[in-house]
Amino acid sequence: MLAFIARRLIATIPVILFVAVFVFMLLRLTPGDPAAIIAGDNATADQVDAIRAKLGLDEPLLTQFMIWSGRVLSGDFGESFFFKKTVAELISQRIEPTLMLSLCTIVLAVLVAVPVGVLAASRQGGWVDRIVMGFSVMGFSVPTFVIGYLLIYVFAIVLGWLPVQGYRRISEGFGDFIIRLIMPSVTLAVIYVALISRITRASVIETLGEDYIRTARAKGLPGRVVLLRHALRNAAVPIITVIGIGIALLIGGVVITESVYNIPGLGRLTVDAVLARDFPVIQIVIMMFSFVFVLINLIIDLAYSVLDPRIRY
């Protein structure tokens, strides 16, 4: 067990290293002088020189990487010329909306997708199953921003039930906060629901074919108990895996959803930073999102060995 955890941890090192090198190279691969790019369009020659000296841009590439990663590791993420703030400050301001939106979406998606997937599996081939699978294909095909505008049009403009756009912090009142989070979470959850329900269905159908399910049925257990306690529990591993893998989709969706609903989170920050060619911000945001993605999947992998004693690596 400990050996497995150690091996799994070691396996993430090259991945994280790759992401760091990629993000580092992002600025070096752009045409133009990195120091001038970091300094921004209105910088004086002295400022550019100061940045060049600070980042060690005259040093060899490997040394530059060492300097850069050392600074990032010590929590110095650099400065944004566009927002006139340190990147760390920017991120700490923008993290709450993104975190809240993601949490709401994950909870919503799992609460909807798992029961729906189990239901579809238990009625395999029936009309419920067809509707669920049809919805799932739709969910993969309707772009997130289209869902967003459709919801805004129906619920905010035509019906007027919900506010059109914007975000309120929890500290500004829970009611305001949650009501503005409903549409973004639903928007973002659609593709996630499509993904999870599909895997849940497939996984439950597979376990329903196992011998112990037949045994459970034969000894007269009610269908519901068989389905939930025997089938779903044994089908859990692929479902949890896909929730982890789906985080990548979720992060992509966050960028779009935050733009549609005007939510001042990390996703919007990413887009704004790209539009302003604000590389220090782009670098750190990409790295953060990737680390979160890797970390969640690491935790899920480790959780398996606890959840499912059969899994021994």
Next chain:
Amino acid sequence: MSIVLENEVDAAAARAAAVARPSIWVRLLRHPSVVIGGCIVLVMMLIGLCAPFLGTIPPAQIDPTTRNKKPGVEITVRQDDGSTVQRTVLMGTDSLGRDIYSRVLYGARVSLIVGFTVAAISIAVGVLIGLLSGYIRWLDGIVMRIMDGLMAIPGILLAIGLVSLFRAGLGTVIFAIVVPEIPRVVRLVRSVVLTIREEPYVEAAISVGTPLHKILWRHVMPNTVAPVIVQGTFICASAVLAEAALSFLGIGIPTDTPTWGNIMAEGRQFFRVYPHNIFFPAIFLTLTVLAVNMLGDGLRDTLDPKMSKRV
């Protein structure tokens, strides 16, 4: 009891099916998703191809007198020679007076070009890397670490990062969408190669001294065709989506080219009053992606039944 009986019936059906198995084309044409999806894709291709002949006006033509017209309104268009013609704007006009119908039809071109090009390039590169990495053991470790690293960066984010490197344009967008897709193809091809590598006919080919490139091309590669075609279809769908998303965010194709994403991006400002600017391109975009996905599902069921058990 009934389960046993069902198994018997299934087995008998499988035996019967194995005897009289229609050709792959017949089976494809019998699959409803393939037919419906394929037809819609074909129609979209025709629309893109024939855009100039479908009653459109130049999609970039700005007309201050016909700004923000709702769908179905009749407008007067002044032509270059000074004469005027009456014209019904089927999908309305945008805030610059450009005809949404024309823009949407021309937009089909960009979406389909991006979809097909991305699928073709990522498959070509992915198959090559996958074959080499699956077959040459010392290469495998290095290549797969790089692929793991690429997959650790969420697709859209990786594309956004790559877009930020270069000047916006069709080439940049295609490149930015291709890179995140490559690892998925590599993994798929590699997994096929790993099982094929152990087959007796490959061993036989090695024993008679067949050169490496010939083994890979003649004996290993053909096994990857079916899953790769299926994967390519899904890549095409996600590429169309990704291009629209990037353009929508304002970091994709430059705004002077009409693409579905761009039309929607420009429609955002006046969405509350004139939602048609967003809805018409949205319908075309959704329909196209849905059709390509349906085609992919059908192809998977027919070409690669083993894969349909996964996802």
